[in-house]
Amino acid sequence: MALYSDKVMDHFRNPRNVGVIEDANGVGEVGNPKCGDIMKIYLKIQDDTIADVKFETFGCGSAIASSSMATELIKGQPLSEALKLTNQAVTEALDGLPAHKIHCSVLAEEAIKKAVKDYYDRSGIAYDPADFPVFEDCDHCGE
Amino acid sequence: MIYADNAATTKMSKTAIEAMLPYMEEFYGNPSSLYEFGQKAKEALESARARVAACLGAEPREITFTSGGSEADNQAIITMAHAGAKKGKKHIISTAFEHHAVLHTLEKLKKEGFEVTLLDVHSNGLITAQQVADAIREDTALVTIMFANNEIGTIQPIAEIGAVCREKKVPFHTDAVQAAGHLHIDVKAMNIDMLSLSAHKFHGPKGVGVLYAKKGILLESLINGGGQERGKRAGTENIPGIMGLAAALEEACGNIDHHAETLTPLRDKLIAGLKKIPYSELNGDASQRLPSNVNFCFEGIEGESLLLLLDDKGICASSGSACTSGSLDPSHVLLSIGRPHEVAHGSLRLSLGDDMTEETIDEIIAAVTDVVTYLRGISPFWRDLVTGKRQHVFAE
Numbered sequence: 001m002a003l004y005s006d007k008v009m010d011h012f013r014n015p016r017n018v019g020v021i022e023d024a025n026g027v028g029e030v031g032n033p034k035c036g037d038i039m040k041i042y043l044k045i046q047d048d049t050i051a052d053v054k055f056e057t058f059g060c061g062s063a064i065a066s067s068s069m070a071t072e073l074i075k076g077q078p079l080s081e082a083l084k085l086t087n088q089a090v091t092e093a094l095d096g097l098p099a100h101k102i103h104c105s106v107l108a109e110e111a112i113k114k115a116v117k118d119y120y121d122r123s124g125i126a127y128d129p130a131d132f133p134v135f136e137d138c139d140h141c142g143e
Numbered sequence: 144m145i146y147a148d149n150a151a152t153t154k155m156s157k158t159a160i161e162a163m164l165p166y167m168e169e170f171y172g173n174p175s176s177l178y179e180f181g182q183k184a185k186e187a188l189e190s191a192r193a194r195v196a197a198c199l200g201a202e203p204r205e206i207t208f209t210s211g212g213s214e215a216d217n218q219a220i221i222t223m224a225h226a227g228a229k230k231g232k233k234h235i236i237s238t239a240f241e242h243h244a245v246l247h248t249l250e251k252l253k254k255e256g257f258e259v260t261l262l263d264v265h266s267n268g269l270i271t272a273q274q275v276a277d278a279i280r281e282d283t284a285l286v287t288i289m290f291a292n293n294e295i296g297t298i299q300p301i302a303e304i305g306a307v308c309r310e311k312k313v314p315f316h317t318d319a320v321q322a323a324g325h326l327h328i329d330v331k332a333m334n335i336d337m338l339s340l341s342a343h344k345f346h347g348p349k350g351v352g353v354l355y356a357k358k359g360i361l362l363e364s365l366i367n368g369g370g371q372e373r374g375k376r377a378g379t380e381n382i383p384g385i386m387g388l389a390a391a392l393e394e395a396c397g398n399i400d401h402h403a404e405t406l407t408p409l410r411d412k413l414i415a416g417l418k419k420i421p422y423s424e425l426n427g428d429a430s431q432r433l434p435s436n437v438n439f440c441f442e443g444i445e446g447e448s449l450l451l452l453l454d455d456k457g458i459c460a461s462s463g464s465a466c467t468s469g470s471l472d473p474s475h476v477l478l479s480i481g482r483p484h485e486v487a488h489g490s491l492r493l494s495l496g497d498d499m500t501e502e503t504i505d506e507i508i509a510a511v512t513d514v515v516t517y518l519r520g521i522s523p524f525w526r527d528l529v530t531g532k533r534q535h536v537f538a539e
Contacts, residue, residue, distance in 0.1 A: 009451075012448070012451065013452075013455065015521070018521050019521075029523060033484070033485030033488075033524050033533070034483075034484040034485055035465075035471075035484075036445050036464060036465050036466060036473065036484070036485075036488035037445065038522075038523050038524050039523070040523035056521055056522060056523040056526065057521060057522070057523070058443065058444065058445055058522040058523055058524035058525065059445050059448065059466075060445050060446075060447035060448055060464070060466035061447055061448050061451045061466075063445075063448075064448060064521070101466075
């Protein structure tokens with residue numbers, strides 16, 4: 001049996017929405033090099049909608065696939081919907097991830113939330129901090 | 144497909160396969176059986192033992208067949224630890240970059256009250272006999288140091304370490320799993336008291352190995368049962384496997400110089416080609432290394448994605464990245480030579496085979512260069528290095 005589902009391999013080999021948005025109005029980066037994965041999400045938000053989203057990822061196959069899938073799931077969505085994205089939704093959309101790779105889908109969820117929070121901060125929009133838990137640099141090595 | 148993972152396992156040689164077949168199809172008797180048919184298997188077993196001994200400069204009765212390198216490592220270390228403990232010696236010397244078969248056995252012994260000194264490995268992937276000499280104490284029961292490292296291929300000064308241990312009268316075990324059949328080994332000349340090897344690393348079958356133990360060492364049995372292997376390893380002997388091991392070892396040992404002459408230039412060509420990738424570095428000494436081993440770190444990328452994309456291009460390789468091991472930390476070997484975590488995650492091991500040509504090497508260089516360039520292009524870590532937000536570890 002292959003390590004990853006066909007869906008994961010497809011998104012890993014042909015990642016959607018890779019790159020940088022130069023005039024992004026929300027950017028979120030999670031993870032760190034010591035742990036071996038960093039995800040960076042760029043958002044262009046217009047009229048409370050994700051008009052465009054791009055990502056850059058340093059990490060394993062499932063980290064790249066999770067970023068790609070997460071961006072697909074929120075692209076064109078209202079901001080309120082994007083904020084509801086969970087790591088489980090990313091994992092399910094990828095037809096599952098190996099247990100020790102679930103962490104990658106968590107990073108994708110966190111990177112998007114962090115980018116939205118950045119958008120709120122930049123735009124002076126009030127929000128409930130409880131909706132944005134403190135994003136640890138890394139949830140598994142404590143760095 | 145380009146199979147560049149010969150340090151993981153090798154393709155079986157025709158000679159080894161042919162040596163095994165009669166003992167599956169025809170002479171399938173149990174060597175412990177009294178009748179002639181069983182004794183045929185027993186004769187084969189003893190001839191294999193003598194041939195293996197000859198390859199190592201040992202005597203036949205010093206050879207015990209095991210299920211592989213890991214079992215041999217476990218048995219060697221546990222035997223000497225417990226023998227030492229009986230004399231009040233509960234200190235063991237090893238290195239930080241041993242195989243887990245050694246390190247995990249030492250961890251277990253620590254729980255039994257043994258003290259373990261793991262020697263620091265120099266940044267070139269070597270330790271010195273002087274380090275061993277300095278670490279030996281009155282209560283040292285064993286020195287266990289690998290012959291050649293499985294990840295970075297560096298060859299340790301085994302004869303010098305053996306001489307130090309002999310002078311200080313401390314038993315010396317070496318895990319020679321990567322060395323046997325690839326480098327010349329003479330256990331007597333090198334003052335090696337115990338040595339582990341595994342058949343599938345030199346084109347023999349999987350699931351069979353050898354523990355050489357100098358006469359006078361009373362092995363502690365890890366598997367209890369019948370009296371096979373002089374009562375030191377219970378279980379009906381894996382005769383086909385043992386015949387395959389002996390044939391493969393003889394063939395490999397007869398081919399060591401040719402193997403080195405063929406592979407060394409290819410290895411060096413591959414190293415030179417990969418070094419052209421900016422911000423990359425070879426792991427381990429460039430000359431004191433196995434002729435088949437190339438191990439690199441590339442800044443800004445992660446090893447598992449590198450392996451998956453190389454696999455798409457038909458190249459089988461391995462990495463010391465945490466993601467490929469399923470653990471949270473990258474390779475303990477790369478950390479032991481001082482590679483920072485972030486660089487160790489971006490490692491690649493290519494272990495060459497005798498069937499390779501210059502063209503194969505060109506293909507590998509082109510594929511790795513392409514994949515590293517692509518992955519750096521989508522890596523925010525690489526962007527930070529390029530824009531100066533983070534500092535490079537390697538020179539360009």
